[in-house]
Amino acid sequence: MTDENATLPPLRDIQVIAPNFKRRHSGVTSTVIRLVPEQARSIPIVACAPDLPPQVPNMAPSRLLTLPARSDGAPRVWHARRNVEMIAGIALRTLARKKLRLLFTSAAQRRHKPFTRWLIRQMDAVIATSQKSADYLERDATVIHHGIDCEAFSPVQDRAALRQSLDLPPDGPLVGCFGRIRHQKGNDLFVRAMIRVFSDIPQGRALVMGRATEEHQAFLQGLKDEVAAAGLSDRILFRDEVPIAQLSRHFQALDLYVAPQRWEGFGLTPLEAMGCGSPVVATRVGAFEALVVPGETGYLTDIEDLDGITRHVRDLLEDDAKRAAFGAAARERATGSFSIQAEAQAIIAVYKKLLGEA
Secondary structure (H helix, E strand, O other), X not given: OXXXXXXXXXXXXOOEEEEOXXXXXXHHHHHHHHXXXXXXXXXXXXXXXXXXXXXXXXXXXXXXXHOOXXXXXXXXXXXXXXXXXXXXXXXXXXXXXXXXXXXXXXXXXXOOOHHHXXXXXXXXXXXXXXXXXXXXXXXXXXXXXXXXXXXXXXXOOOHHHHHHHOOOOOOOOEEEEEOOOOHHHOHHHHHHHHHHHHOOOOOOEEEEEOOOOHHHHHHHHHHHHHHHHOOOOOOEEEEOOOOHHHHHHHHHOOOEEEEOOOOOOOOOHHHHHHHOOOOEEEEOOOOHHHHOOEOOOEEEEOOOOHHHHHHHHHHHHHOHHHHHHHHHHHHHHHHHHOEHHHHHHHHHHHHHHHOOOO
8 A cells, every 4th residue: 555656647737636535445445446547548547545556546635735736727627436525625626726626426325414415516517326326416417337347357267276275165156245244235134045045955155255343243243153053154154355456356256146235325246246257146226226137147136035035046056057147148248338447438528528628
């Protein structure tokens, strides 16, 4: 991690700033890490964060007040993704007199609080990550879905060998559920579905992988206790979150992915699994209905539908040919409609419109 790096362009050439003020890793951090290096191929853009991996062009936040104007006198785009970053953009423009065009990306699928609605009204443009998110905004927004690196998230020829290298069981299909461990994410639904499925399907393993913060440690321990009581501790495995660089390898190890969330803003994990050739069973939250094609790349269920999740997981574990066909279709859908390159270019088009270059 670094405050700044060698990939930082000359300060007067910077056209877009993508702030990320939160030190702890989050979905927004992942978005900045994925997108900014890709966008930097086409436009002078930098992140503005306390620390980011060295491949991300990054300017220290301490530079903002002394940042020189663009050499051609044109404005810059300030692309915020959180309230605190919208506030900073407004302050830089009104108090520090920086020449900025303000852009906000909204992933929330709920009515915003009054202060957030006021902040959004100050923006020059808004992006929504799904149509559901756009429907909660009180102004026009450009809908741009997230994308993934379809080269990093791609199928492997020998899953058994990969699993051995990751210290995972090499035999039988492996079902995954990745991300933060908490009630909102539905990890309990996944565990209970797998307990049901494994009661009459002798083959297969399941992997719950992600971080539980201190307030959610009791929830995690409760899941482990349920698994132990069912006598399945050797088949339903728990792993802490892994570094971003290792994440794609764990998705590549899977045969099936389950996204049982109760609420989600967008939700990249189903898409990352699809890129690796895994079918997906997901609830109808976030953007999952836009990602998963029922009966083709996986299945969708209602929120809290434990019976539905169980039924669809069992169906795909019992039918190897169907699982393989769904997996191939999932990979094709990810590469055809949800690449990181397509997302980056769509956002750059918004930047250029704000900069007067469209």
